[in-house]
Amino acid sequence: MKKITDKIPVGILGATGSVGQKFIELLQDHSWFKITALGASERSAGKLYKHAANWFQQTAIPTRIANMVVSKCEPNLPCKIVFSGLDAAVAGPIEEAFAEAGYIVISNAKNHRMSEDVPLLVPDVNPDHLSLIEKQKTKGKIVTNPNCSTTGLVMALKPLDDAFGLDKVSVVTMQALSGAGYPGVSSLDIIDNMIPYIAGEEEKMQIEVLKILGKLKDDKVDFSDLTLSAQCNRVPVINGHMESVSLSFKKSAKKEDIIKVWKEYQSEPQKLGLPFAPQPPIYYFDDPRYPQPRLHRDLGNGMAVSIGRLRECTILDYKFTVLSHNTVRGAAGGAILNAELLVAKGYYED
Helix, strand or coil, X not given: CCCCCCCEEEEEECCCCHHHHHHHHHHCCCCCEEEEEEEECCCCCCCEHHHHCCCCCCCCCCHHHHCCECEECCCXXXXXXXXXXXXXXXXXXXXXXXHHCCCEEEECCXXXXXCCCCCECCCCCCHHXXXXXHHCCCCCEEEECCCHHHHHHHHHHHHHHHHHCEEEEEEEEEEXXXXXXCCCCCHHHHCCCCXXXXXXXXXXXXXXXXXXXXXXXXXXXXXXXXXXXXXXXXXXXXXXXXXXXXXEECCCCXXXXXXXXXXXXXXXXXXXXXXXXXXXXXXXXXXXXXXXHHHHCCHHHHCCEEEEEEEECCCCCEEEEEEECCCHHHHHHHHHHHHHHHHHCCCCCC
């Protein structure tokens, strides 16, 4: 693994938005990275960050960041790595311009996830897919992380797919409000209510999982052949996506074997000791009341996935519950782990 001696300068695109703020919160004391640039819309450019951002994180704005001047999202920032928290409506061409100019773009947006030469990366699940960037023709590179609801699901599925082979998966999500960004869902819509529709969410889950669990073949991803159905709901929880999963295997599996596979699972980030790698990556709870968002979303500094209620299913083979922190593991934290893997694998040069 590449040794980090001096902190690597990084920028944040969409720095005033909800994902951009989470990037700032998570990166402020990072052992490898130092924020040297903040990019946002023309409306915010030229202002001090503390005057441009409506900060709503639980921690205060870091003093150094508060007094930084916001720049336009143009590829003239004093860094080589940029984290993109841009809205999908504008992310595509901006990220492409930065990649053309030689920047490494670590994106949280959906725009390039399904591009053939762009890794859709969850380092604990498909670290080998990072090599897809070698096929990109631009001077720089683009790496993406998946939808926040996809991330927790594939973390739970990957160990099982390796051990028993996945055949069919049905997932029903109960997704936190923070996944909708800020200001998000109107209080009149969500208080005393649940919304059984999140635009595009089910479609993203149903295709992203297949790419992430796919195998590299001839410098392309051969998508997984599992059959997956997703139903997505917005619920009145601030942070933490809960998912009820039912599945069937290609090989027979006993309950104790499934739990053992989850508890023993380790992947490249854990072996490399990456700063944001959760240890363990998966927690399994025997208590049938667990996991719960308020109690377990912050395990592993928000990067671990919690699983419980494994039991036999009367339609498929087994069913269980998965919980992950959507703005940490499923968004900014996941993107930071992607950047750490990229640096550790030698794809970044000073």
